[in-house]
Amino acid sequence: MxxxxxxxxxxxxxxxxxxxxxxxxxxxxxxxxxxxxxxxxxxxxxxxxxxxxxxxxxxxxxxxxxxxxxxxxxxxxxxxxxxxxxxxxxxxxxxxxxxxxxxNLPNLDPESPEGHLLEGISEVLDEHYSRQLGWWTRAGLREKFRQGKFVGVPPLGYRRVPKKIIDDDGVERPHPQADRLVPSEVAPIIREAYRKYATGQFSTTDLCIWMAEQGLRSTYGGGPLAASGVRKILGNRAYLGYIKHKTEGERPGDVEPLIDEALFEEVQARLRERRTGSGTSAPKSFRAYALTGLLRCAACGTKWYGYTDSGGRSYYRCYGPGSRGCTGEIKFRRTDNLEGQIEEMVIRNLSLDAATKAAVVDALRGRQPDFEKERRRLERQLEREADLYRLGDIERDDYLQRRDSIKAQLAALPPVPLPLRQQQVLDTLDGIADLWPEMAPVARKALCRSLLKEIVVQDGVITAIQPRPEAMAVVVSLLTPPTSHPHRDPAGAPARRRRRTPASTGRCCRRRRGRGEPASRPAARTAER
Ligand SMILES: [Zn+2]
Incomplete structure (x- = not known):
């Protein structure tokens, strides 16, 4: 070849x-x-x-x-x-x-459904992570976990100690506390939020507003936190100093605790108490619209686009055909509302079925030489030499010479084996629902676009979803209800967009309403304006 x-x-x-x-x-x-x-x-x-x-x-x-x-x-x-x-x-x-x-995918036939799917997911995650986390170049999440390191973007209230510091005499050396999570300047806000919530006098929505007033911004979108984000903060055990790994579980990590156990438990109890009540999302201002171009109006067949009104509230709306415009009863919806529907219908249910997952893993399993051990050995040696130099046990010239020699050996090693990263991709796919609340609109958009081809909105409610063919395996399970379904034809083909008149509107697909947004009641329509 x-x-x-x-x-x-x-x-x-x-x-x-x-x-x-x-x-x-x-x-x-x-x-x-x-x-x-x-x-x-x-x-x-x-x-x-x-x-x-x-x-x-x-x-x-x-x-x-x-x-x-x-x-x-x-x-x-x-x-x-x-x-x-x-x-x-x-x-x-x-x-x-x-x-x-x-x-990174040498054994995967890109034309196979698994290949297509994995490639798409891979690309979306690359885009999302390569800027924000950079984890995919690391030796692996598991190894980091074993070393006690926190992986990923530090939770709000923390910052990561840099890897290197420059000595007074200008020598760059590894930071003895490299990668440790230590309180950042917003740590007091997080502590205070825990205290406030523990009193029972504040809801997560109250905290959203309070935190926004304190100038706290989401790590991903840079906007104010939503209630779901606040709930995540209140339940995040990293604030106790723990790190977790998908399969390895949890352990005390290289993280300085921000909250003591007693306060944390109090807050968990409050959260459980309130779990039955309906949470409301805080207003968000979007600069990008995750679902723009994907939403299609059931009433008039045109697409819905995002816009933001003068009050900073953002919506998706139908711009209707011709001069008469859209004939639908509800022509716009808050972005939070529709994205919430997508979160519940699609994102929360994303999973690879076992067969697809196995096929993907099989395809990824290639012969990979075990350079990792050698790499780790050299890295440890590098640290040791730096320690020796720092403690004054070796002379500077000696140290520099040894350091350069180890660095050269490291550079000669082939790149970090990649299949590990693919496992991370698969793991992350399962965990993507947890990322969603904090995802920037651009990332949401990339994800939605890689999964979905079209979303039909009728009277402000999503009634049908057409997945992209290559994402069918991950999305289709949620479109397969146990009994016969008007959005499926007898042959069992996946749901397809149908233009339907209001009279024929089945309620089959309407999701159970959550988040206190009774969208189909007239009162709610006026409240939307
Ligand atoms: Zn319309």
Whole structure:
């Protein structure tokens, strides 16, 4: 097989440990192992906000001339910064009959449903995480957990101790408390929120407002916290100093406790008391609209778009066809309302069925050399040398020499094995419902778009959802009620959008209302204005 390699150089990638050299090295190694002949090498450089695509264009032209049969790239996300662009590029190449092999998914047939699905999810998560967490370059969540490290964005009220500090004499050395979570400047607000809530005098909504007044902003969206976000804060055991891992459970971590056990338990008791009551969401202001372009009006068939009124309240609304506009009874809905419906109908129910998950895991299980041990050994050695130097046991020149030698050995190791990351992707997929309340609208939008093709709104209520074909496996379970269902045809095809007259409106799909938004009652319609 003749192949071209594609490397996208990025200053950010270098920070993440995916230096262009490491990428190239990994690609050459893969080609040698698989007896693939590399006939051309392309690369692009990305700097700051600009992305040049000359190398990519040249590669496309060569692909059109059938100069090679496959393209090797390091990681699907290396194709472009933006998931949508990456996907389009891959589609373009595949249409030319050129296989795209990404080293993170070498055994996955991209044309299979699992391949399609995983690739899509992978891209969305890359986009969401690569900026905010950067975890996917790390040796793995489990390893971090075993080391007692907190993984991910620190909860509000914490900051992470930087990895390195610069000595007085200008030498950079590892911080002895690297990665520890310590109270940030907003920690007092979090403590006070716990105290307030424990008194029983405040609801989570009250706390939302109070916290917003204190200037507290969500880590993800940068907007005021919603009630669901406040509830998460009040139940987050990280404030007790614990870290958790999906399969390993919980343990005391390298996290300075912010709240004592007694206060935490009091708050949990209050939360349980109130759980039966209906929570209300705090007003949110969105700059992006997660469902824009996905919502279609059942009454007139046009799409709904987001807008924000002068009071800062955001809505989705139908702009109706022609001069008469939409004929539907309810032509707009608060964004919180519709996104809440999607959260309940789709996001909370997202899961891979066992068969799909197994197929994906099988496809991912490749032969991966065990370089991890060696990497960890070298990293420990590096720390030890730094400690020795710090304690004055070795001379500076000695230290620098040893450090450089270890660093060189580390650099010579192939990149961190990737299948681990795929496990993380699968794990995160199961946990995505927990992320949703804090997700920035852009991330929500990326997620919704990767899963859904269309959402039908009738009288302000979502009555049908059409998943994207490649996401069918994750979404479809929630569209399969036990009994016969008007949105399914007898052959069992998934739900499809149907334009229905109000008279024929089945209530089958209407979700149970939550969040105190009785949307179909006339009183609520006026309240929406
Ligand atoms: Zn309409």
């Amino acid at each position: 003749r192949a071209a390699t594609y490397v996208r150089e990025s200053t950010r990638a270098q920070e993440e440990g995916f230096s262009p050299d490491a990428q190239r090295q990994a690609l050459e190694q893969y080609a040698a192992q698989q007896s693939v002949e590399i006939v051309a090498r392309y690369s692009d450089f990305e700097s700051g906000t600009k992305e040049t695509r000359e190398g990519f264009q040249q590669m496309l032209e060569a692909a059109q001339a059938h100069e090679f049969d496959a393209i090797l790239c390091f990681h699907t996300s290396r194709f472009a910064r933006d998931a949508e662009v990456a996907r389009r590029a891959k589609r373009q190449l595949r249409n030319l009959g050129v296989k795209v092999i990404a080293l």
